[in-house]
Amino acid sequence: MLAQTLTAEIIAIGSELLAPDRMDTNSLWLTDKLNGIGIEVRLKTVVGDDDSRLEEAIKDAVKRSKVVITTGGLGPTEDDITRKVAARALNRRLFLDEAVLEEIRARFQSFGVTMPERNSRQAMVIDGAAVLPNPNGTAPGLFLEHDGAAVVLLPGPPKEMRPMFENHVQPRLADKTGNLRVLRRVLRVAGMGESAVDEKIAPIYTRYENPQTTILFNKSEIEIQLTARGRTEADAEALLDKLSEELEERLGHSIFAFRGEKMEEVVGLRLSVGGYTIAVAESCTGGLIAQRLTDVPGSSRYFIEGVVAYSNEAKTRTLGVEPVLLLEHGAVSAAVAKAMADGIRRRADTDFGLSVTGVAGPSGGTEEKPVGLVFIALASEALTEHRKLMLPGDRQLIRWRASQAALDLLRRRLI
Amino acid sequence: MLAQTLTAEIIAIGSELLAPDRMDTNSLWLTDKLNGIGIEVRLKTVVGDDDSRLEEAIKDAVKRSKVVITTGGLGPTEDDITRKVAARALNRRLFLDEAVLEEIRARFQSFGVTMPERNSRQAMVIDGAAVLPNPNGTAPGLFLEHDGAAVVLLPGPPKEMRPMFENHVQPRLADKTGNLRVLRRVLRVAGMGESAVDEKIAPIYTRYENPQTTILFNKSEIEIQLTARGRTEADAEALLDKLSEELEERLGHSIFAFRGEKMEEVVGLRLSVGGYTIAVAESCTGGLIAQRLTDVPGSSRYFIEGVVAYSNEAKTRTLGVEPVLLLEHGAVSAAVAKAMADGIRRRADTDFGLSVTGVAGPSGGTEEKPVGLVFIALASEALTEHRKLMLPGDRQLIRWRASQAALDLLRRRLI
Numbered sequence: 001m002l003a004q005t006l007t008a009e010i011i012a013i014g015s016e017l018l019a020p021d022r023m024d025t026n027s028l029w030l031t032d033k034l035n036g037i038g039i040e041v042r043l044k045t046v047v048g049d050d051d052s053r054l055e056e057a058i059k060d061a062v063k064r065s066k067v068v069i070t071t072g073g074l075g076p077t078e079d080d081i082t083r084k085v086a087a088r089a090l091n092r093r094l095f096l097d098e099a100v101l102e103e104i105r106a107r108f109q110s111f112g113v114t115m116p117e118r119n120s121r122q123a124m125v126i127d128g129a130a131v132l133p134n135p136n137g138t139a140p141g142l143f144l145e146h147d148g149a150a151v152v153l154l155p156g157p158p159k160e161m162r163p164m165f166e167n168h169v170q171p172r173l174a175d176k177t178g179n180l181r182v183l184r185r186v187l188r189v190a191g192m193g194e195s196a197v198d199e200k201i202a203p204i205y206t207r208y209e210n211p212q213t214t215i216l217f218n219k220s221e222i223e224i225q226l227t228a229r230g231r232t233e234a235d236a237e238a239l240l241d242k243l244s245e246e247l248e249e250r251l252g253h254s255i256f257a258f259r260g261e262k263m264e265e266v267v268g269l270r271l272s273v274g275g276y277t278i279a280v281a282e283s284c285t286g287g288l289i290a291q292r293l294t295d296v297p298g299s300s301r302y303f304i305e306g307v308v309a310y311s312n313e314a315k316t317r318t319l320g321v322e323p324v325l326l327l328e329h330g331a332v333s334a335a336v337a338k339a340m341a342d343g344i345r346r347r348a349d350t351d352f353g354l355s356v357t358g359v360a361g362p363s364g365g366t367e368e369k370p371v372g373l374v375f376i377a378l379a380s381e382a383l384t385e386h387r388k389l390m391l392p393g394d395r396q397l398i399r400w401r402a403s404q405a406a407l408d409l410l411r412r413r414l415i
Numbered sequence: 416m417l418a419q420t421l422t423a424e425i426i427a428i429g430s431e432l433l434a435p436d437r438m439d440t441n442s443l444w445l446t447d448k449l450n451g452i453g454i455e456v457r458l459k460t461v462v463g464d465d466d467s468r469l470e471e472a473i474k475d476a477v478k479r480s481k482v483v484i485t486t487g488g489l490g491p492t493e494d495d496i497t498r499k500v501a502a503r504a505l506n507r508r509l510f511l512d513e514a515v516l517e518e519i520r521a522r523f524q525s526f527g528v529t530m531p532e533r534n535s536r537q538a539m540v541i542d543g544a545a546v547l548p549n550p551n552g553t554a555p556g557l558f559l560e561h562d563g564a565a566v567v568l569l570p571g572p573p574k575e576m577r578p579m580f581e582n583h584v585q586p587r588l589a590d591k592t593g594n595l596r597v598l599r600r601v602l603r604v605a606g607m608g609e610s611a612v613d614e615k616i617a618p619i620y621t622r623y624e625n626p627q628t629t630i631l632f633n634k635s636e637i638e639i640q641l642t643a644r645g646r647t648e649a650d651a652e653a654l655l656d657k658l659s660e661e662l663e664e665r666l667g668h669s670i671f672a673f674r675g676e677k678m679e680e681v682v683g684l685r686l687s688v689g690g691y692t693i694a695v696a697e698s699c700t701g702g703l704i705a706q707r708l709t710d711v712p713g714s715s716r717y718f719i720e721g722v723v724a725y726s727n728e729a730k731t732r733t734l735g736v737e738p739v740l741l742l743e744h745g746a747v748s749a750a751v752a753k754a755m756a757d758g759i760r761r762r763a764d765t766d767f768g769l770s771v772t773g774v775a776g777p778s779g780g781t782e783e784k785p786v787g788l789v790f791i792a793l794a795s796e797a798l799t800e801h802r803k804l805m806l807p808g809d810r811q812l813i814r815w816r817a818s819q820a821a822l823d824l825l826r827r828r829l830i
Contacts, residue, residue, distance in 0.1 A: 041433050042462075044433065299701075308723075313763075396710065
């Protein structure tokens with residue numbers, strides 16, 4: 001039997017987090033880390049610098065959950081109320097810890113600055129709490145046990161919060177869960193619809209309670225998330241290996257990533273390993289394929305040249321597309337896609353030439369060539385092939401999906 | 416005197432929202448809309464499909480806040496607990512509303528489908544609630560007054576939630592705030608640092624309590640957010656106009672957008688209006704400038720061609736950069752940037768040629784040419800000018816900042 005699941009709540013503190021353009025992203029990172037040691041997050045709260053609401057939030061959380069983590073509000077100003085309010089909510093004394101004060105003072109001195117008086121507030125400690133050191137800022141964290149719950153106060157800035165959690169909180173919490181290990185693996189699929197994927201693999205994954213399987217649809221990618229629980233990391237890895245092998249047997253090359261890699265990373269690795277070079281010619285994607293390929297560090301080894309040929313003149317001038325093709329078939333056609341792929345390959349003298357031409361909208365569609373119609377083509381010395389696609393979505397989505405399909409065409413050729 | 420500020424809480428419901436890679440984005444949209452009618456969001460909760468925690472969350476919220484909005488959990492499955500739990504939390508009866516049931520049944524019939532039995536659950540209504548129609552889905556919303564608070568249950572999918580809020584909730588809430596209007600305007604600045612901006616404009620904006628001013632720093636853009644409150648929309652607009660004129664006097668052309676427009680939209684509009692054409696030659700940005708320019712619908716009017724010349728050969732072959740320049744100055748140099756801009760302008764026969772060459776990292780930097788060194792150049796028939804930049808950040812940030820600086824160089828030329 002695995003240890004029982006612990007439940008957690010996360011409280012993000014700060015009025016700025018209640019603005020319409022700000023997210024509490026700390027809780028996502030913390031959720032990932034907590035899930036990784038078998039702790040489930042059941043509730044999240046965002047509260048401003050608001051004494052009474054925060055006090056109620058902490059009181060409620062401690063009653064309901066075995067782990068309560070707050071982020072933010074540990075700074076030196078009047079607005080930073082977390083220490084004071086948490087002490088009140090837990091009905092504990094708050095006192096000035098001389099040792100902590102000395103450390104904060106020393107930190108300022110190491111920068112050649114005298115500690116401002118207001119920072120002494122950050123040396124206030126809740127009775128019974130362990131002080132968590134903060135090498136990346138002045139606000140130490142606090143960890144205490146209260147009525148069987150672990151209450152943890154962390155600073156808000158990610159570069160202070162994250163190492164503090166990893167070094168001082170995670171080990172303490174892992175003790176409580178009997179060092180249960182939970183690992184997640186993300187498989188990515190291209191070229192299949194969500195229901196087609198589910199139909200194929202449901203008979204497999206429904207046989208397993210551990211790992212758990214979740215299927216997510218995002219832009220034109222399907223993500224299969226596997227979550228395994230084990231007594232050790234190796235146990236959990238073995239469970240993931242077994243299930244992902246079975247899924248691979250069913251889905252074959254439609255799975256393009258087994259560890260959450262991006263399509264451009266997978267394609268880049270295959271080009272690199274094979275010692276191949278690539279050049280791209282884009283119309284409706286407007287440089288997106290070149291940008292995705294060159295987003296990968298080291299891509300200069302295989303990416304030689306890209307052309308964004310928006311106008312017909314550019315297609316002829318730079319890619320050598322015969323005007324007669326444009327006249328007879330139109331710019332959005334299989335013939336022009338193939339001529340673009342051949343043209344860029346010849347120009348850049350690469351192993352592969354990849355091209356896209358299509359109607360991304362919102363205007364420019366006709367009955368014969370509607371918005372979403374896209375042709376992609378891939379040329380090598382031996383073979384030039386193309387695909388015709390009808391892509392749903394708005395302009396940005398059509399552009400992204402066209403770039404994904406083109407990269408996937410290249411990936412499949414490289415297998 | 417303006418009406419008193421109402422306080423709101425938002426509760427997002429659904430276990431999927433507690434995953435490490437999922438955000439509750441509905442609350443951001445709602446916060447923006449609520450702020451727009453003078454209602455302040457004081458607390459946000461994310462809770463799973465968890466009866467007792469949700470009941471507590473609703474009870475607490477109604478005690479503390481004048482407006483309580485829930486999103487999600489109105490679907491037809493066992494997991495969708497919002498109606499049932501809200502009724503219990505408010506101690507009100509839940510009953511099957513035959514008229515609502517009839518509408519849901521009719522909706523299914525309009526698609527030629529018989530309503531599945533489980534969907535009758537969505538016709539359950541809390542005693543005293545107004546039913547909010549949902550033309551985009553089967554789940555109607557509910558609006559009720561309870562102990563002086565407005566309690567609103569909305570569906571989770573944005574395309575159902577948003578129109579329901581705008582058409583049926585916003586007018587009801589606006590009544591409560593005396594139709595106070597709050598408008599926000601976003602000014603964007605390029606080519607200046609955050610503290611330089613603040614130093615210049617603080618003497619101005621600190622004189623005003625209304626509008627309120629916030630300065631945000633994001634990638635290489637500075638956003639100045641102005642929020643004005645007025646009895647009417649025209650009052651609020653007039654306050655915004657006055658302050659933004661004063662800010663423009665101080666910052667001049669460094670402000671590139673007065674209504675939150677993106678740089679590529681501003682540049683695109685200026686090219687369009689002037690009847691100019693543009694072509695771009697990119698090295699380290701790898702197609703990002705072309706992609707940003709062509710992200711704007713209608714960009715085919717002015718964007719003619721883009722070249723991503725990653726290799727030296729491509730710079731010579733396609734852009735006509737003399738090999739001797741590459742040898743003497745290196746690919747990352749003012750001379751090559753200018754030759755690239757001239758080369759693409761000649762090739763595409765456009766009014767302007769814009770180029771970037773630099774070291775985006777993480778590797779490839781030297782002492783003489785470190786990561787972050789970028790040259791941009793802009794060519795027209797009359798003049799080719801360049802800028803040397805040292806950009807901080809990781810690979811993606813350097814690429815983005817280089818693209819922004821290049822577009823800004825073009826924008827300033829077009830003024």
